Amino acid sequence: MxxxxxxxxxxxxxxxxSVKFVYDVMFPFARRELAAYLQQSWDDPSCQAACEQVAGDAGQPSLAAWADAEDRAPRDLVEEEATRLMDADQKATGLKQLQGLIWKSGFESGEMVxxxxxxxxxxxxxxxxxxxxxxxxxxxxxxxxxxxxxxxxxxxxxxxxxxxxxxxxxxxxxxxxxxxxxxxxxxxxxxxxxxxxxxxxxxxxxxxxxxxxxxxxxxxxxxxxxxxxxxxxxxxxxxxxxxxxxx
CATH class of the missing domain: 3.40.50.1000 (HAD superfamily/HAD-like)
Incomplete structure (x- = not known):
């Protein structure tokens, strides 16, 4: 060419x-670490911004409004929605932001190369x-x-x-x-x-x-x-x- x-x-x-690296290493790592990341980093501005984007991608006016409407904890809603998006292999912006934040620890620790x-x-x-x-x-x-x-x-x-x-x-x-x-x-x-x-x-x-x-x-x-x-x-x-x- x-x-x-x-x-x-x-x-x-x-x-x-390789597609296999993304699907066999990166995606499973993000899925495995999702709950722990949300629990540990919930108050971080970068985490909150990603979670607000997850809410927006789900058609919600805000994360707080979503939680009020569902009468559920915001963190639980984000974890459930992110898992659903990963199950469906969706390329939603909020999910990708969350995955990037989770992968940061994996790359910086050397667990992922x-x-x-x-x-x-x-x-x-x-x-x-x-x-x-x-x-x-x-x-x-x-x-x-x-x-x-x-x-x-x-x-x-x-x-x-x-x-x-x-x-x-x-x-x-x-x-x-x-x-x-x-x-x-x-x-x-x-x-x-x-x-x-x-x-x-x-x-x-x-x-x-x-x-x-x-x-x-x-x-x-x-x-x-x-x-x-x-x-x-x-x-x-x-x-x-x-x-x-x-x-």
Missing amino acids: QVEAQGVLLDVEGTTS AHVYPDVPPALDRWRAAGADLRIYSSGSIQAQQLFFGHTQQGDLLPLFSGHYDTTTGPKREAASYAAIAADWRLPPASILFLSDITAELDAAREAGMQTGLLIRPDNAPVEPGHGHTEVASFAEILIDFKNPSS
């Missing part, structure tokens, strides 16, 4: 990291050295992204990235989200290459004017033919000219 671009926007799960594919770090180094602007767009919260790339098997990769986006920008399967990212980036959409393993995300990015590449990684879900995105199995297959970007 050969393209001209100024920036590279990267998905995480199934693109830079993020998996990245071996082709990723050298490609990131190569692209940065060539003048690329690298950014992440994931359903995981910005905090979770920063923790993830700051604690990988290949060391601290966080300095390689100059920006992060999550679902507070918008859903990953809507073109408006990618238009908003390009506007924030101050780059023409056509000068940005978006890499993901999900064709619906790539469709949305392409609709917004971005270039796209579909990662075919081990354990990724099969893709339907005829999607129209260039398929690559490794970042090593992606050759980018950063000197003469599309406009």
